[in-house]
Amino acid sequence: MSDMNQAMVQKYRSNFLKEVEANVEEGTWVKMCMQCGVCSGSCPLGPHWEHPQQELFMMIRAGKREEVLSSSSMWMCTSCYNCIARCPRGLPITHIMHGLASYAKRLGLAPKNQPTSKFGDIFWDSIAKNGRVNELKIGVSLYFMNGFSQGIKNALASRELGMAMMKTKRMSPTEYFGGHKCKDLSGIAKMLKKAKEFEAEHITKFGE
Amino acid sequence: MADMKIGAYICQGCGIGDRVDTAQLASVAKREGKAAIAKEHEFLCNAEGVKMIQDDIANEGVNHVVIAACSRRAKTEAFSFDGVCISRANLREGVIWVRPDTDEARETTQEMADDYVRMACAETKYQKMPEASGEQGLTRHLLIVGGGISGMTAALEAAKTGYKVDLVEKTGKLGGVAAEMFKKYPDKAPYNVLADNTTSAMIEAVNANGNITVHLNTSVTKTEGAPGRFTVSLATESGASKDVVVGAIIQATGFTQYDMGKLPELGGGKSPDVMDQLAFEKMVKANGGAIKKADGSEAKNVVFVQCAGQRSEQPGHLPYCSGHCCMTSIKQARYVKEAGGDATVIFDDLRTPGADGEDVYRGGQEAGVAFSKGKVSSVEAAGKGLKVNYTDKILAEDSTIDADIVVLATGMVPNSGPNPYVKLDLEMAEKDGNADLVAKLKAEVEKAPPSILNLMYRQGTDVPHLKHGFTDSHFICFPYETRRTGIYTAGPVRRPMDAHQAIEDATGATLKAIQACENAAIGRAAHPRSGDLSFPSFRKEGCTQCKRCTVECPFGAINEDEKGYPQYNEARCRRCGTCMGACPVRVISFENYSVETVGQQLKAVDMPDEFSEKPRLLVLACENDAYPALDMAGMTRQEYSAFARIIPVRCLGSVNTIWITDALNSGYDGVMLMGCQKGDNYQCHFVKGSEIAHIRMSKIDDTLTQLNLEKERVQTYEVSIADIQRIPQIINDMEKLIGEIGMSPFKF
Numbered sequence: 001m002s003d004m005n006q007a008m009v010q011k012y013r014s015n016f017l018k019e020v021e022a023n024v025e026e027g028t029w030v031k032m033c034m035q036c037g038v039c040s041g042s043c044p045l046g047p048h049w050e051h052p053q054q055e056l057f058m059m060i061r062a063g064k065r066e067e068v069l070s071s072s073s074m075w076m077c078t079s080c081y082n083c084i085a086r087c088p089r090g091l092p093i094t095h096i097m098h099g100l101a102s103y104a105k106r107l108g109l110a111p112k113n114q115p116t117s118k119f120g121d122i123f124w125d126s127i128a129k130n131g132r133v134n135e136l137k138i139g140v141s142l143y144f145m146n147g148f149s150q151g152i153k154n155a156l157a158s159r160e161l162g163m164a165m166m167k168t169k170r171m172s173p174t175e176y177f178g179g180h181k182c183k184d185l186s187g188i189a190k191m192l193k194k195a196k197e198f199e200a201e202h203i204t205k206f207g208e
Numbered sequence: 209m210a211d212m213k214i215g216a217y218i219c220q221g222c223g224i225g226d227r228v229d230t231a232q233l234a235s236v237a238k239r240e241g242k243a244a245i246a247k248e249h250e251f252l253c254n255a256e257g258v259k260m261i262q263d264d265i266a267n268e269g270v271n272h273v274v275i276a277a278c279s280r281r282a283k284t285e286a287f288s289f290d291g292v293c294i295s296r297a298n299l300r301e302g303v304i305w306v307r308p309d310t311d312e313a314r315e316t317t318q319e320m321a322d323d324y325v326r327m328a329c330a331e332t333k334y335q336k337m338p339e340a341s342g343e344q345g346l347t348r349h350l351l352i353v354g355g356g357i358s359g360m361t362a363a364l365e366a367a368k369t370g371y372k373v374d375l376v377e378k379t380g381k382l383g384g385v386a387a388e389m390f391k392k393y394p395d396k397a398p399y400n401v402l403a404d405n406t407t408s409a410m411i412e413a414v415n416a417n418g419n420i421t422v423h424l425n426t427s428v429t430k431t432e433g434a435p436g437r438f439t440v441s442l443a444t445e446s447g448a449s450k451d452v453v454v455g456a457i458i459q460a461t462g463f464t465q466y467d468m469g470k471l472p473e474l475g476g477g478k479s480p481d482v483m484d485q486l487a488f489e490k491m492v493k494a495n496g497g498a499i500k501k502a503d504g505s506e507a508k509n510v511v512f513v514q515c516a517g518q519r520s521e522q523p524g525h526l527p528y529c530s531g532h533c534c535m536t537s538i539k540q541a542r543y544v545k546e547a548g549g550d551a552t553v554i555f556d557d558l559r560t561p562g563a564d565g566e567d568v569y570r571g572g573q574e575a576g577v578a579f580s581k582g583k584v585s586s587v588e589a590a591g592k593g594l595k596v597n598y599t600d601k602i603l604a605e606d607s608t609i610d611a612d613i614v615v616l617a618t619g620m621v622p623n624s625g626p627n628p629y630v631k632l633d634l635e636m637a638e639k640d641g642n643a644d645l646v647a648k649l650k651a652e653v654e655k656a657p658p659s660i661l662n663l664m665y666r667q668g669t670d671v672p673h674l675k676h677g678f679t680d681s682h683f684i685c686f687p688y689e690t691r692r693t694g695i696y697t698a699g700p701v702r703r704p705m706d707a708h709q710a711i712e713d714a715t716g717a718t719l720k721a722i723q724a725c726e727n728a729a730i731g732r733a734a735h736p737r738s739g740d741l742s743f744p745s746f747r748k749e750g751c752t753q754c755k756r757c758t759v760e761c762p763f764g765a766i767n768e769d770e771k772g773y774p775q776y777n778e779a780r781c782r783r784c785g786t787c788m789g790a791c792p793v794r795v796i797s798f799e800n801y802s803v804e805t806v807g808q809q810l811k812a813v814d815m816p817d818e819f820s821e822k823p824r825l826l827v828l829a830c831e832n833d834a835y836p837a838l839d840m841a842g843m844t845r846q847e848y849s850a851f852a853r854i855i856p857v858r859c860l861g862s863v864n865t866i867w868i869t870d871a872l873n874s875g876y877d878g879v880m881l882m883g884c885q886k887g888d889n890y891q892c893h894f895v896k897g898s899e900i901a902h903i904r905m906s907k908i909d910d911t912l913t914q915l916n917l918e919k920e921r922v923q924t925y926e927v928s929i930a931d932i933q934r935i936p937q938i939i940n941d942m943e944k945l946i947g948e949i950g951m952s953p954f955k956f
Contacts, residue, residue, distance in 0.1 A: 031573050031574075035579070058580075058600070062603060
């Protein structure tokens, strides 16, 4: 258990709803859910959620902290905004889902091998390092996300596409070794540093 | 009326002239209908046509008008003439619109039209102009029983119109349950806040009003008479008594909370910290907003259990929803939040009726009240506090929540008097010697509450119940009307409701009560025959004192004198004619609706012989639903048999079996009775009429056997106003059936 997680457990004791209201983006809306289930019924990925949105709200109120934060559910959100458009109570459900995912990640409770979470990490690492996305590296990382042999299988399965892209000069193998970067790399780094400061500030303010 | 002079007016408009020979209709009216005048007009309902009729009334002395045009339900304003009897032959909706416009159909269509003209002439011959009996004058004075929010609203509303009011309250103070409230949810926007209780201002207004006389510690010991002339005896606890004469009565006796002692599994009666909503309200009010346990310590955690002992099929529970409890619990949970505690509402379905209700719910959520969809299985003591065990219905798992106080939303039990029909049923059962039923009804009579109105009616002391003890008569079709004319119930005694609804309800009831007074003074009927001036009378020489009329009247309008003769109370009567249908010696009649007006119509129909292949089907259709449905069948051009002859009746209850016997004797091949839905979910506009008719008709088999006729020839149907396709189908099926079993041999 991370230190921050420990601290939060101490701070809010059994009142998980208060913890969510204080720390999760748009968390103050959770109490307004009236359990109609329109969100769960509207979600295109609904059947694949471990706990649909409606249930997540109820679990928050019922104090099921571990189950909610370690759930893969909110990571399934594709930001289609169907739930927000339809919620009769006007809850910003998509934002709450992202808020929950983000909070779980901060606490170190997010599920370890969740693909959406992993893709986020890979994408972020690439863009933060180079100032732009290196498509080849991201592609390779994703192929090998679940181990070496699976990676080879994935690569072989897409080899025709890869060869075609190389032939038409849409992809160059040399990109893998370094690859080109954006012009002002230090500027990007500064910008991201500032953004992190803002975020920290935001979280602290939010946490009050 | 002096000499009868019939004028028959035949319209050629709306295609009638193209489809039937109106000259022939005029000649039928003259030769067979004995009309002194018979005129055709190409557009009878226009100013010229109406003037033609008016001129004949004024100059030619026509006093019975036959209008052969559209349905009696159409053009009623154009065809309303003062001081004359009017009968209508339905040539449009009843003939040309339900028959195909073909050469083959022309002959039978003409026969149909001829018959309807004969029938209208026969009907009007036996009609007289109704006149009010004048048995009551105008009494602008109301009695209101119950001094709660409903009763006070009714009193103030009546007083505003200049009516005098006697307001009777059983206890020593006005205000009822509403006065006990700490706060209320608001009656105007914004709804998501709590509002102050304004009942005390209302009490002051009542006390200060010169038109209202308040009688505290008083009850009603006797009520006699009818709308416009009720004599009511009031008695105070100290023994003083007083008689008042009032035009109408409003019973606003409110409700009692369901006894939570019947819910031991939810801790009812086991712990002082388990209370019903009213007890919680009183506690908060007494503490000025602080939430305290019975031992005086502060309560931090309050759990509200919705639907406690209600919306439940368990024996002894209330099967219905009381409507207000969700809103009340949200309000009370906010008291807890405002006092700094935590409140959880455990609900099954959170029902907050109305747009304002949704805001009340939202206001509760904004204030941080926790809402959990679940079913509470038990409440038990745990240390110094309580433990609520419930099943979370969203997460589908059992859960427990700690509480300092548990509030049970137990629901409303109406404060109505005893249901008069239980006693009457008991009398019947004793007469029939049905021991089981007697025992069951006796038990019911024993646990009945004391009478509230003490009516001196043949049919018992109080307003009949509809369901679960509530004194309504029909939720949808005629709210406010009870089954005792001139007596209106308002507030939670009529159906479960909150204070806001009670205020609206009482206002409506007051208007109905005022209408009843004004109607009574001029002899007009209440709903559904609003404005009808006719009322039943009986020929005393013929009466056998059998009491069927006094027993069967759905409105308890008829009393009996010492000798057992019926005593009609015009203003109590709804003019359905159930008494007329009941009378075995046929001595009861209305001026314009009698055994003769219908009997002569069915006899006036031309009866083709047995070998003509033209059967005749008599359809007696209730004018409330079946007849409009038939009209609508015409409007939508549904075809039905040309052999049907339809006579509208006020209610199936008014159908006297002599009509059936007469019809069969005069050669009809089939008789069809169409009335409204009967039973517990009745749609009968006169409550019991359709049911009584069905019972009577179940005994018609003897008559058929005597005549050696097939039982299938007489059928009774329950239909609704929406059956515009089904009814033509039923008629056509009957025609087919006659084709199978053959024509009646009684054609002479």
